[in-house]
Amino acid sequence: xxxxxxxxxxxxxxxxxxxxxxxxxxxxxxxxxxxxxxxxxxxxxxxxxxxxxxxxxxxxxxxxxxxxxxxxxxxxxxxxxxxxxxxxxxxxxxxxxxxxxxxxxxxxxxxxxxxxxxxxxxxxxxxxxxxxxxxxxxxxxxxxxxxxxxxxxxxxxxxxxxxxxxxxxxxxxxxxxxxxxxxxxxxxxxxxxxxxxxxxxxxxxxxxxxxxxxxxxxxxxxxxxxxxxxxxxxxxxxxxxxxxxxxxxxxxxxxxxxxxxxxxxxxxxxxxxxxxxxxxxxxxxxxxxxxxxxxxxxxxxxxxxxxxxxxxxxxxxxxxxxxxxxxxxxxxxxxxxxxxxxxxxxxxxxxxxxxxxxxxxxxxxxxxxxxxxxxxxxxxxxxxxxxxxxxxxxxxxxxxxxxxxxxxxxxxxxxxxxxxxxxxxxxxxxxxxxxxxxxxxxxxxxxxxxxxxxxxxxxxxxxxxxxxxxxxxxxxxxxxxxxxxxxxxxxxxxxxxxxxxxxxxxxxxxxxxxxxxxxxxxxxxxxxxxxxxxxxxxxxxxxxxxxxxxxxxxxxxxxxxxxxxxxxxxxxxxxxxxxxxxxxxxxxxxxxxxxxxxxxxxxxxxxxxxxxxxxxxxxxxxxxxxxxxxxxxxxxxxxxxxxxxxxxxxxxxxxxxxxxxxxxxxxxxxxxxxxxxxxxxxxxxxxxxxxxxxxxxxxxxxxxxxxxxxxxxxxxxxxxxxxxxxxxxxxxxxxxxxxxxxxxxxxxxxxxxxxxxxxxxxxxxxxxxxxxxxxxxxxxxxxxxxxxxxxxxxxxxxxxxxxxxxxxxxxxxxxxxxxxxxxxxxxxxxxxxxxxxxxxxxxxxxxxxxxxxxxxxxxxxxxxxxxxxxxxxxxxxxxxxxxxxx
Amino acid sequence: xxxxxxxxxxxxxxxxxxxxxxxxxxxxxxxxxxxxxxxxxxxxxxxxxxxxxxxxxxxxxxxxxxxxxxxxxxxxxxxxxxxxxxxxxxxxxxxxxxxxxxxxxxxxxxxxx
Numbered sequence: 001x002x003x004x005x006x007x008x009x010x011x012x013x014x015x016x017x018x019x020x021x022x023x024x025x026x027x028x029x030x031x032x033x034x035x036x037x038x039x040x041x042x043x044x045x046x047x048x049x050x051x052x053x054x055x056x057x058x059x060x061x062x063x064x065x066x067x068x069x070x071x072x073x074x075x076x077x078x079x080x081x082x083x084x085x086x087x088x089x090x091x092x093x094x095x096x097x098x099x100x101x102x103x104x105x106x107x108x109x110x111x112x113x114x115x116x117x118x119x120x121x122x123x124x125x126x127x128x129x130x131x132x133x134x135x136x137x138x139x140x141x142x143x144x145x146x147x148x149x150x151x152x153x154x155x156x157x158x159x160x161x162x163x164x165x166x167x168x169x170x171x172x173x174x175x176x177x178x179x180x181x182x183x184x185x186x187x188x189x190x191x192x193x194x195x196x197x198x199x200x201x202x203x204x205x206x207x208x209x210x211x212x213x214x215x216x217x218x219x220x221x222x223x224x225x226x227x228x229x230x231x232x233x234x235x236x237x238x239x240x241x242x243x244x245x246x247x248x249x250x251x252x253x254x255x256x257x258x259x260x261x262x263x264x265x266x267x268x269x270x271x272x273x274x275x276x277x278x279x280x281x282x283x284x285x286x287x288x289x290x291x292x293x294x295x296x297x298x299x300x301x302x303x304x305x306x307x308x309x310x311x312x313x314x315x316x317x318x319x320x321x322x323x324x325x326x327x328x329x330x331x332x333x334x335x336x337x338x339x340x341x342x343x344x345x346x347x348x349x350x351x352x353x354x355x356x357x358x359x360x361x362x363x364x365x366x367x368x369x370x371x372x373x374x375x376x377x378x379x380x381x382x383x384x385x386x387x388x389x390x391x392x393x394x395x396x397x398x399x400x401x402x403x404x405x406x407x408x409x410x411x412x413x414x415x416x417x418x419x420x421x422x423x424x425x426x427x428x429x430x431x432x433x434x435x436x437x438x439x440x441x442x443x444x445x446x447x448x449x450x451x452x453x454x455x456x457x458x459x460x461x462x463x464x465x466x467x468x469x470x471x472x473x474x475x476x477x478x479x480x481x482x483x484x485x486x487x488x489x490x491x492x493x494x495x496x497x498x499x500x501x502x503x504x505x506x507x508x509x510x511x512x513x514x515x516x517x518x519x520x521x522x523x524x525x526x527x528x529x530x531x532x533x534x535x536x537x538x539x540x541x542x543x544x545x546x547x548x549x550x551x552x553x554x555x556x557x558x559x560x561x562x563x564x565x566x567x568x569x570x571x572x573x574x575x576x577x578x579x580x581x582x583x584x585x586x587x588x589x590x591x592x593x594x595x596x597x598x599x600x601x602x603x604x605x606x607x608x609x610x611x612x613x614x615x616x617x618x619x620x621x622x623x624x625x626x627x628x629x630x631x632x633x634x635x636x637x638x639x640x641x642x643x644x645x646x647x648x649x650x651x652x653x654x655x656x657x658x659x660x661x662x663x664x665x666x667x668x669x670x671x672x673x674x675x676x677x678x679x680x681x682x683x684x685x686x687x688x689x690x691x692x693x694x695x696x697x698x699x700x701x702x703x704x705x706x707x708x709x710x711x712x713x714x715x716x717x718x719x720x721x722x723x724x725x726x727x728x729x730x731x732x733x734x735x736x737x738x739x740x741x742x743x744x745x746x747x748x749x750x751x752x753x754x755x756x757x758x759x760x761x762x763x764x765x766x767x768x769x770x771x772x773x774x775x776x777x778x779x780x781x782x783x784x785x786x787x788x789x790x791x792x793x794x795x796x797x798x799x800x801x802x803x804x805x806x807x808x809x810x811x812x813x814x815x816x817x818x819x820x821x822x823x824x825x826x827x828x829x830x831x832x833x834x835x836x837x838x839x840x841x842x843x844x845x846x847x848x849x850x851x852x853x854x855x856x857x858x859x860x861x862x863x864x865x866x867x868x869x870x871x872x873x874x875x876x877x878x879x880x881x882x883x884x885x886x
Numbered sequence: 887x888x889x890x891x892x893x894x895x896x897x898x899x900x901x902x903x904x905x906x907x908x909x910x911x912x913x914x915x916x917x918x919x920x921x922x923x924x925x926x927x928x929x930x931x932x933x934x935x936x937x938x939x940x941x942x943x944x945x946x947x948x949x950x951x952x953x954x955x956x957x958x959x960x961x962x963x964x965x966x967x968x969x970x971x972x973x974x975x976x977x978x979x980x981x982x983x984x985x986x987x988x989x990x991x992x993x994x995x996x997x998x999x
Contacts, residue, residue: 024966028917028940031965035918036936038961059935068941 025068033058083402091407094375101368102411104774105458108364109415111357111767113454114422117444119350125439127337128262130202131297135336136304137267138169138294138311143328150290153279155318155326159294162314165307167299170197171277171292174268178547178739181247184732187545187741188230188248190273191265197274198225200297201265207231208242208257211276221278224253228261230272248273250549266340267293270436287325295336308333343437349760352837356516359509359829360767361461363774366506369465370499370781372404397470404466405459412458419454420446426763431748431755469498496786503782504821507859510775511826514855516833517768519841522851524761526843527754532584533685533694535624538575539713539746540720541583542727544738546708557706558639560734565616567730568714573723575715578622579702582613583711584687585749586742589613592698596655597665597675604670610651611687611697612668614705620646620682622715630662630680637679637701644701645676648684651696668698676700689753691842713746720745757842775859776866783815784870794874795882804875811871815863827852901942903985904928906970906978909952914969916959917943943968951977 033054040050055061091098126132138159140151150173151159160169172193179188195211203210210225224246235241245252253275265271277292298307311331319326383396423444427435435442551557561579568577582589591609595601619625620632628649637644645666652661656678665675676698684694702710716723724743731740751758787794794807834846844851908923909915915923920943921936928934946952951974957967970978 025940027964028966029937031916031959031961031963032918032921032936034961034963035959039922057936059937061937064935064937064940067938068944 022065025065029058029061029064080398080402083399084406086399087403087406090403097371097375098407101371101407102414104364104367105408105411105461106414106418107770108361109412109454109458109461110418110422111360112354112457113415113419113446113450114426115350115353115357116453117419117423117446117450118353118426120449121444122439123341123350127340128264132337133335134167134298134300135201136166136296136298136307137334137336137339138296139332140290141315141330141332143330148332150293151331152287152290152325153283153292154285154287155290155315155329156292156294157279157284158318159311159314159331162317163296163307163311165299165302165310166296168196168200168297170194170200170295172197172265172268172295173277173292174271175275176741177248177273177275178250178545179246179248179273180250180737180739182234185737185739187543187739188272189270190248190275191268191271192275192277194277194292197295200295203260203263205257206260207239208255210257210259221276222251222253223256223276224248225257225259225274226255227259227270227272227274228263229270231258246273248275250547264439264441266343266437266439270441287322296333304333304335340439349837349840352516352833352840353763355833355836356513356764356767359513360771360774361457363506363509363513363771363778365461365465366502367774367778367781368407369469370502370778370785373469373499374781374785400470401463401466405462408458408462408465409455412454413451415458416446416451416454419450426759429755429759429762431752433742433744433748433752434755496789499782499785500818503778504818505825506775506778507818507822507863508826508829510771510859511822511855512829512833513771514768514859515827515830515851516837517764517771518851518855519834519837519844519846519848520757520764521761521768522844522848523840523842524754524757527690527757530686530690532690532750533626533683534584536584536746536750538716538718538720539623540716540723540727540743541586541711541713541746541749542743543586543588543711543741544709544731545741546738548708550735550737551708554639554706557708558703561616561702561706561710561712563734564712564730565618567733568712568727569618571723571726571730573717574726575717576618576622577712577714578616578619579710579712580613580615580619580623580699581702581707581710582611582687583623583713584685585746585753586711588709588711589687592668593670594655594696594698595667597667601670607670608655608696610668611695613697613699614702614707614710615699616702619699619702619713622713625685626683628681628683629660630678632680632682633699633701637703639703641701641704643674643676643704644679646680646682646699647678648682648694648697650684650694651698652681654696666698668700690750760840772858772862776862779815779818779863780866780870783811783867784873786814787811787870787874790874791877791882794877795879798877799879799883807875807877808871811867811874815867819860819863823856827856830855901938902946903978903981905939905942905946905968906951906974906981909968909970910975910978914955914957914967916957916965916967918959918965920968946974949977950974 033051036054036057037047037050040053041047045053058064127135129135138151139148140155141148151171156169156171160166163169170193172191175190175192176187177190179186193211198204198210199212205225206228208225211223226241226246231237231241235244241255242257243254245254247253253273259274296307298304308331311333315326315329315331319329386396387393423446427442427444430438430442546557546560551560565577565579568574590612592612593604593607594610595607601607615633617633617635617637620627625632625646630646633644633646647661655666656664661678661681664678666678667673667675682699685697686692686694687697712727714720714723714727727743728740731738794802797807798804830852831847834841838846904924904927905920908920908927912919912923917939918936921934921939924939925932925934925936943952943954947954947968951971952968953971954966954968956964959965
């Protein structure tokens, strides 16, 4: 056995080193001939005669080399190469057919390859940190509601002190900053992190250094690490940037380092400025304000479960020691990779995607297999001749498989090339704002692993479908085939049956794909069509967050926004302008505890929270809220006027059921005495997701409760994007030091939420169309082939008096048989896939009978169109010709 | 009649055995010395095309019975020197036994008349 392996390795090596090995043999031969010649010279021959004699004694050099090479090569590989050459030749003979087959399989392999590219980039690839499997995400868990969120500084420090299962515990929070001292003030995305944050991740600086423990000292915290992108854009990648100061939120921070180009912590999105998070003594004992998220590194050999158990105990201890703040508080520990995965909108659909594109791939394979089977009929004589000449059946089966695998591999390469465009399309379709939260900024590289995946899938399909059809293709009756002089011999009953079975499978798969694709398309349509509760068309939005040092007094804040909205509203092309502290489809927004006026404060556990939004006078008119009762807020609700508020329908239904809420009063916030009077009720608005029910919401006049952080909305006559420059100018005219953020249209904001659904819908629409095409072609191929085979029979039938309609009815009967056979498995498949994707459906149930019916009808129609041509051909057969045929 | 006996062709399969035996006795040799040595031993009773030993050497090397190493010949040419391996010696012993059996069998068969 060992000797055998050794022989194989030596031979295989020889296969790839033919050249070197030939040179060695040449050396040997030359040395040999020299010595022989010398010998002859010593025996007295002239040098010329000696050389001739030497050659004679050596024998034929070429013959010897031939036999040497034959001995050296690997017969299997060489005959495989011969098979490949044969395959290439036979494919060249049918170049059109081959091209169609390759494109068909390539389209089939395209789907799984693109899906795998997503799965790899977003799910399978390990996070780009040191030993990422030991990184865990730690958050506060509210045991009453099950909601998770940030943790307070004091709790965080206690976790860090008591958790022995963690080697490191770092904290971070997103903290955007205003960058001033540059041409134009600007908001920069940033985060503050405990000094051990980068150590915990195992990241090192590209230039300079990151934070170390020393910065834990509050005096030295005015340091910053910047992103590679910022370093390149603002400092032209100049190392001299280190040590320079930049002005962040009005204070100078010294740049100490630059992060690597590839560094990305998706949970905070793209951050350009990282600052150390340092708590003062009183901040360090704060348990009420929860603002950081934990990032831990498990100690070597400890598991996530151990850490979870330990931290849950720590949290339980804190809950009993500090019941006022920590009652019902626990901790949620997840592997960091799992937490990140949860945020990948498209990641969760990958398994279903695989099911759908897998069906499409199978269909493509079936089509090609049918074509290959049809070709066998014309190649039967070739095979029969080969069998008669002594080729073994195994040899012919091998040739058959080689032909298939070669074809499928060529198609896989094409499929992988298509996948580059597919992956790029998906990546480009993702709204820019969403990309920063996706691994690698949503870039989906079709790398070596992906190509390898495509090739393996192709090779497997080639082997499977080649093997499936080998028996039918190769089971040749030598004598019969040789005797049959015509080229129209049939594949035989087994081949025909196999083709019919394949086409039934194909129709069933098509039904499954079409219905599940339909579910996803309907979902996307429903998501996009949801009534958001206001008019989102032609709205421009941007955010401001006034500098607290320069806008300390409420009157200043009020003055700024009143002037800004008034200024904007007067500009040409603008219909109205207003501002709100919570504008739909943004990230801002906050809640307030809600008490009916006259009721005492209830414990936090029993107190409802409502969404609170401060709005300027024209807000309801600008976004076009639907006024249901009472009046909207307006200029009369000034700073000194009675406190008035708008509520939405959900709040009214929940807290003022079956009564007119106008005139009712409530308080917002624990321990407050201010009572707000409801002056009107407006329709519900979707604030974050289109598919979630609205929360109870309160609108109060900005004039009575001014806020520095507001989102400005501008309703325009035409395309709102053309007003973007105007908006910048308007702000700069009032205060050039106030940066604006997230300047975009409302339509864009909504797309950030509905985008993933649209991408999925486009993706499955493409494959649904492909499915229809493939099944149409498949049905056409099989029916037209089988009727071409029966030309003679039909001729006889017509000669015996059958009418042409009868012939047409026969064709229809056959297609009906196919469809009926495919119906039940197809609907079952659709049912299974539909239930698997239930979680991502909206406004449609996985067993929507209308969809089942319409897709079945669609597929039937396609099948009928596909048999139109073969049916007409069969009906127009001339019996005389048909009987002379063959 | 005065016709000289025609040198016989190398019987199939015996060349390998000759090569192994020669290498076993003589130690490492390059192709030419090996061929010469075989010719000397069989004293012209075989028509050996010297070139035919190279495919044989390759075959033996693939079996792991001999090994080769680069060296320099007397005429200062680069050539491979072949030596027998331990597996080769075992094979030689086995074949020698087999050969003896075959010869004994053939002798009995041919003399029995």
